[in-house]
Amino acid sequence: MISIVIIGNGNVAKHLVNAFLKVDTITVTQINSRKLEDIPKADITILAVSDDAIAAVSAKIRNSFVVHTSGSFSMDDLKNTTNKGVFYMLQTFSKDKEVDFSKVPFCLEAQHKEDYLLLEKLAKSIGKNSYAINSEQRKAIHVAAVFVNNFTNHLYKIGNDICIENKLPFEILQPLIDETAQKIKTLSPKKxxxxxxxxxxxxxxxxxxxxxxNEQQKIYTILTKSIRDSIE
Known part of the structure; x- marks a missing residue:
């Protein structure tokens, strides 16, 4: 049995708690990050808080093994004096969209081998794919994720705006969006x-x-130049 405490009440915390509650070998307790006076002991304490709150919250925790879930912050940004690690899930989390953790890559890091193995066991209790990723690699994959997820979604938003302006249904673009996503499973993005x-x-x-x-023209011009530069 692995005991965990999850600190935070955002989307990541909510989805993790719901997933772990379904696992017989896990006991999970959730705590609001504003109420840290009485944190129960646990094998793993997971900080699912905003990046800016990691240092301040972790500094108040005395539990033996503390990890954060951030993609862009280093393991050393944890300020607890006990063992540290990272339990980062490379996925987008939305409030009302259920997450299939079996398809989520878990990027794990720990100071000690036994702690890493514990994180790996925890990840495998709800998922299938875990990777040993250090802090520098995690920063790189997080930036890459911003391009393929956040920036791409903003481009969907621009496409939707253009459809609305011209009285067109956005769903007419859905087959194209789906085909593009499927294509890069067998072809490199460049090809x-x-x-x-x-x-x-x-x-x-x-x-x-x-x-x-004007704003759309700027984005279109920058992306067009970037594509041209990548093939020349």
Whole structure:
């Protein structure tokens, strides 16, 4: 039996608690990060708090093994005086969207081998894929994730805005979005790239720019140049 305390009440904390409650070999307690006076002892204390709160919250914890769930912060950003580690899940967490942890990569780090093995056991209790990732590697994968997730989603938002402005349903783009996501499972992103920037179709590019507002034009121009530079 592994005992864990999860500190935090955001999306990550909520989904983790729900997942661990379904595992017979795990006991889990959730605590609000504002109420740290009486933290129960546990094998693993997981900080599922905002990045900016990691140092301050961890400094108040005396439990034997403390980990955070941040992709961009180092293990050394934990300020507890006991053993430290990282339990980072490379996935986007939304409040009302259930997470299939069997498909989530767990990026693990610990100061000591026995602690790493404990984190690995914890990850495998709800998931399938775990990786030994150090703090520098985790920062890199987090930046990469921002490009493929957060920035891509913002581009969906721009596409939706253009559809609304021109009285078009956004769902008409869904098959294209799905095909693009499927294609990079078998092709490298570079080989999968298509469109007017790849073809250097200057007339089409100009026609597109004429349809866009100033902010959209800036983004379109930057991305077009980046694509052109990547193939030349």
């Amino acid at each position: 999968a790239q298509t469109g007017p920037a790849v073809r250097n179709d200057k007339k089409t590019i100009k026609n597109h720019l004429d349809l866009l507002n």
